[in-house]
Amino acid sequence: MKHLPIGIQTFEKIRNGNYYYVDKTMFVKKLEEGGYYFLSRPRRFGKSLFLDTLKEAFSGNKEL
Template structure:
């Protein structure tokens, strides 16, 4: 009997999603396209539409975590898997309604 996969409800971290074996709609071909063109992108989506997961996916891609992308479209597209320094800030979980909470 095949093992059931979980739906990644509330999971916003690409590495955790992949290591936990959750369902994942593979859009890594779009990640590859975004990172290999000279275009600017404005990523505007409603709440709970995967913005944090996309940023997490980009972070892991730029960190060169090839093993997380096994079986996904980008695995066949990317040939070099370079590692880049990544500075990742997350504003999730806070409201930042005043200067003190932002600091």
Template sequence: MTSPTPKRRLPIGIQTFAKLREDNCYYVDKTGLAIDLIESGSAFFLSRPRRFGKSLLVDTLKELFEG
């Protein structure tokens, strides 16, 4: 019999990519889409309601640029 997989928590209120990974939270990896945004070379306006992950997206972009 195998042991059950430990449950991950939802990343409610977490706004940094590093913290999200450290806390082993659920995360939908959208780095491929972020790279597409970077390579398109356009300016983007992030108009979304509160709590829709804008800060997390910007922090993920920062982590991508820092390697």
């Protein structure tokens, strides 16, 4: 049974663990094509996880 990734902020732990994950990697290309972005969300709303996802995508980590 999959678990919710409460408190986990790294993309690698979520992908390698048995956690639910909503894939938002399609937004990486949109961010790359656009200009400047300001990420304004409430606390514990996935900002750090999204930035870690960007880090993994731009570092070329294809295993994840």
